[in-house]
Amino acid sequence: MSFLRDLIDFALPVAYAEEPENEDEVEESAKVEEEEEAEAEDQEEAVEDAEGDDEGDDEDEDDEDDEDDEDELKDPLDTLRDECQETSACKPYVHHFHECIERVTKEMEEEDYESKHYKEDCVEEFFHLQHCINDCVAPKLFHKLK
Amino acid sequence: MFRAVSTPLAQKFITGAVATTGLGASYLLYQDSITANAMTAAEHGLHPPAYGWSHNGMFETFDHASIRRGFQVYRDVCAACHSLDRIAWRNLVGVSHTASEAKAFCEELEYDDEPDDEGAPRKRPGKLADYLPSPYENEQAARAANQGALPPDLSLIVKARHGACDYIFSLLTGYPDEPPAGVVLPPGSNYNPYFPGGSIAMGRVLFDELVEYEDGTPATTSQMAKDVTTFLNWAAEPEHDDRKKWGLKALIVTSSLYLVAIWVKRFKWQPIKNRKIRFDPPKK
Numbered sequence: 001m002s003f004l005r006d007l008i009d010f011a012l013p014v015a016y017a018e019e020p021e022n023e024d025e026v027e028e029s030a031k032v033e034e035e036e037e038a039e040a041e042d043q044e045e046a047v048e049d050a051e052g053d054d055e056g057d058d059e060d061e062d063d064e065d066d067e068d069d070e071d072e073l074k075d076p077l078d079t080l081r082d083e084c085q086e087t088s089a090c091k092p093y094v095h096h097f098h099e100c101i102e103r104v105t106k107e108m109e110e111e112d113y114e115s116k117h118y119k120e121d122c123v124e125e126f127f128h129l130q131h132c133i134n135d136c137v138a139p140k141l142f143h144k145l146k
Numbered sequence: 147m148f149r150a151v152s153t154p155l156a157q158k159f160i161t162g163a164v165a166t167t168g169l170g171a172s173y174l175l176y177q178d179s180i181t182a183n184a185m186t187a188a189e190h191g192l193h194p195p196a197y198g199w200s201h202n203g204m205f206e207t208f209d210h211a212s213i214r215r216g217f218q219v220y221r222d223v224c225a226a227c228h229s230l231d232r233i234a235w236r237n238l239v240g241v242s243h244t245a246s247e248a249k250a251f252c253e254e255l256e257y258d259d260e261p262d263d264e265g266a267p268r269k270r271p272g273k274l275a276d277y278l279p280s281p282y283e284n285e286q287a288a289r290a291a292n293q294g295a296l297p298p299d300l301s302l303i304v305k306a307r308h309g310a311c312d313y314i315f316s317l318l319t320g321y322p323d324e325p326p327a328g329v330v331l332p333p334g335s336n337y338n339p340y341f342p343g344g345s346i347a348m349g350r351v352l353f354d355e356l357v358e359y360e361d362g363t364p365a366t367t368s369q370m371a372k373d374v375t376t377f378l379n380w381a382a383e384p385e386h387d388d389r390k391k392w393g394l395k396a397l398i399v400t401s402s403l404y405l406v407a408i409w410v411k412r413f414k415w416q417p418i419k420n421r422k423i424r425f426d427p428p429k430k
Contacts, residue, residue: 073366074366075354076366076368077368101326101327105327108328119328119330121326121327121329122327122329123186123188123344124186124188126322126326126339127187130320134195138195139198142197142199145368145372146211146212
């Protein structure tokens, strides 16, 4: 198929007038994402506070500092993954994953956790989420890489 | 004994005992299967998605700029632990580097030379015909340096793993910030969903701006992973580009020969197919 596409590309005149616009779009979407991320991080902070995680706060502050840097190199893969998490297709998986983490963390705090016969983990939920994100990322990623 | 079994009461008793044992065993097996950790998704590893590799198509060749960058990533990052036994410096010439560049690489290194007149070992600078050096002397040394885990040789790694390029790329970029809740890892191992079983001895090695590309490509994690995977695919299939070129030639030649064969057949058969057989009955 790509051979045919090359033939067509070769036969038809192509102008790349849209490229700068695309970049602008990407930047804009990146900005929007950063805002969304900031919100998400606020939520995460709240969760971490509730869990009594002391180290979490410091890390989050560092992350925010990084984002203020406009020159900072951002991996298109991370950007796409964050974007894809927000799509309507993947939202349920994110929800299930977070629910599972909450459930398992609660279970781990129980006293008899060590002696339990069956200990749940969130691998399956994680896999479902990653699968969804991958399906969304894979067709787009290599157009953003050289 | 045979007589005792044949009484109706004993027969009922035996049937009952067999039924109870069977049902009991089935129930226990079923109970065990509910919580058993076999044939789980984690055991098989997460399947990598299909990425749009530039060399995927039937007539596509490797992106050689990417191979060149990938070699840089291999040399700066992977070569610290992984060998690349089947690639010699000469293999790089004309693929990713010029002869003088490859010579400059190997001359930085020392290889064993023939012993001198007293039989003492000597060293010499590398030549193009030398193979890429291994980071460890042997397997034991490699295991000792890596807490018992052996970093595999990367020469054929793309061919040697299900999912090939997609798997290598996903493995390199797939380390999550932390393993999913409830996952217990053995000491000294890291979580990677793409690795069957999930716990891999290799940690995440690629981070943004780890290397500085000479062609100015932004060295993001995914860019480095893509380049080094392309390089490793070339290392596993150095004949790739030639193979596809020969494939194209073979297709052109065989399909034109096929058309010629059809034409020749029709040409030869034309008079036979067109002849008319007439039977004139003898007149009385």
